[in-house]
Structure formats: C-alpha cells, structure tokens
Amino acid sequence: MGRRLAPLTLDNLSDVPEACRTCVFWELDPVSGEAAAKARRSASEKEAWVSAVLLEWGSCGRVVYVDDEPAGFVMYAPPAYVPRSMAFPTSPISPDAVQLLTASLLPAYQGQGLGRVLVQTVAKDLVRRGVKAIEAFGDVRWKGPACLLPTEHLRAVGFKTVRHHERFPRLRLELRSTLSWKGDVEMALDRLLGAVQKDPALRPL
Template identity: 55%
Template sequence: MSRHVVGITLDNLEHLPQRCRRCVYWELAPHLKEQVEEYGDTEVEKEAWISAVLLEWGSCGRIAYSEELPVGFVLYAPPSAVPRSTAFPTAPVSADAIMLTSFFVLPEFRGAGLGRMLVQAAVQDLTRRGVTAIEAYGDEDPETTSGEREHTCVVAADFLRSVGFKTVHAHARWPRLRLELRAGLSWKEDVEAALDQLLGHVSVAAVGSKERTAGRV
C-alpha cells in the first residue's frame, strides 16, 4: 500500500478531519477561542491562521496519505504564532525551537509507523530551513475522563518520547519535550552524508595521485 507525505496548503486543508479543521485550541488565545466558539466560525479562523503562517513564515505542516486517503497530519510553527504556547505550567518554549502543535493519525491506521513518518517529514522540512530543535507540550494522561475535552489537542507524551523527544521541563501532566534535529535525521540521510564525504576524499586522493604521476613524466 502506497504511503506518502505532502506539505499542508490552503488547497488541501480540507483533507484534515473536520473536528481538527474546526479546532482552534492552539491558534487562538483561550479567551478568544471561547468567543469564536460561541459567536464566530472556528473553521474560518483555522484557515486564516494557516494562511498567515504560510505567508509570514512558510510551510507549517504535513499531511500523510495511504494511497489517496488522508490518514494523519502534523502542524508546527514558531511559538510566537501560537497564542496557547504560553498557557502551560512548563512554558515557555525555548527561543531556538519551533513548536509542534497539532498531531493526529486516524485510529485505524495507528501502529503502522505513520506517526513516525509524519515526525520525520517535519524534521526533514525544518532541518532544511536551518531549525535546530522542535519542542512540544506532552499529555501524560491522554486517556483522562476528567472532562477536559480541550486537552485532547495535546500530543501524548509517551508518543513524543517514542519518536525521540526528551523531557526538558518535567510536569505531572504537561511536560515540555524537545527533539534535537540532528538526532531526528534518518539513518539513511546519515549514511548518504558519510558516503558523500568518503567519495569526496577518494576524488581528492585520485586527483592528487594523477598530479604526482604527471609530475614524474
């Protein structure tokens, strides 16, 4: 079964699950979120946020597909573009990091590596752009039944750890975790880089040998 990942744009934003398109947990300050949910259109606000981040900063997410079916997505942005980022007890996000906000994989596709693939796609995008780290708030109790519905928007801390994030500010419920992007590069990229370096040395050595041979003629 073919799987691939593409960047989020305004053209494919409709491929996010409807409840995620309507969720502005990260995109608006808490008091504004409540006002929009009561009097406004959260889907319009979500689109406006995506549009602004794309224009002012660039690519801010990835969508995963299985064949033609969208099965998961990840969103990320500078913490300055994420009003909710300062509302956690483990705030603030480090100045050198980009913040991972929303993350979702359809339940029936979980456990097949799609979550890791989405994180890897984000790592590759941000590494190319010179970013050194990604941080995220984790939820230590994502299965809570305490009625905190809004907090379903926070990624499970155990998942973040499983894909390489390390805790930088511990908390019983809302730890802040960090992924250094060199550590997040795939083994394939590391091997390719090593081969490029090796081949470069071989080429230099070969050129030097030819020059010495020519000098003896």
C-alpha cells in the same frame, strides 16, 4: 497502494479531520479561542491561521494520502505562531525550537508505515529551516483524546523535560546535526506517532 505527501495549505485543509480543522486550541489564546467557539467561527479562524503561517513562515504541516484518500496529517510551527502555548505554566517554548502541535493517522491506515513517512518529511523540512529542536507540552494526567500529547510517550521516545510541572511539563528533543540526529529523530517521532495512535483511546485531536 499509492502514497503521496502534500504540504498543508488552504486547498487541502478540508482533508484534515473535521474535529481538527475546526479546532483552534493552539492557534488562538484561551479567551479568543472561547470567543471563536461561541461565535461558531473556529473553522474560519483556523483557515486564517494556516494562511498567515504559510505566507510568513511557510508550510506548517503535511497531509499524507493513500490512493488519493487522506490518511493522516501532522502540524508544527514556531512558538511565535502558537498563542495558546503562552497560557501554559511551563511556557515559553524555546525560541530555537519548533513546537509539535498535533498529529494523527486515521485508524484504517495505522500500522502501514505512514507515521514514518510523515515524520521523515517533517525532519527534512526542519533541517532545511535550520531548526535546532522540537518541543512539546506533555500532559501527565492524559486520559483521552486531546490536543496535548501524553508525557509518558514523549519521554519514551527521547524527549527530555526542560521545565518540570505536576501536570504540564515542557519537553525537548534536540536536533544535533544532520549526520548524527536525523535517523534518531525520525525513529523517535515515528514511535511517538505509533504509540499515540496504537490505542484508539490515545488519539489526539
């Protein structure tokens, strides 16, 4: 079984599941996102966002392939590129952190260690960029597929609440130093991916 990881670009955006590549929940503010959906231009807006982030910041995701077939992906970006995050009552994301947007493994490829492969790549990328932390908005009442991650899973893998809220707390995972945190972070995020993907009802879009 051959595995290959590739940076997310416009060339392979089509390898991301349709529900995700046509979703601009994080990429646009609520008003713009609703307008894009009504005008049926969410897919083009997603492409424009990926293009802009690539040009200005660099890669904002990874796609993993198994025998040249897309098996999963992860997306992340600095808060300046995530307009929707400002709509949350616990915003803003800290300026020294990168926001974990979403991640998914196709059901047929779960349980094969691909989550760890994705996370190791993300961790190495963030180390190179000098990122100090990863933050995410949790959903306390999460019950099904959504763009937010379940709060309970974030906490279970080491994220700490930095701003409380009855529905959408903001959580943070510190990236202390390349010597002390790298393995822990990889393990924590891999566990998070595994926890979210283990139950088909817990698959984020």
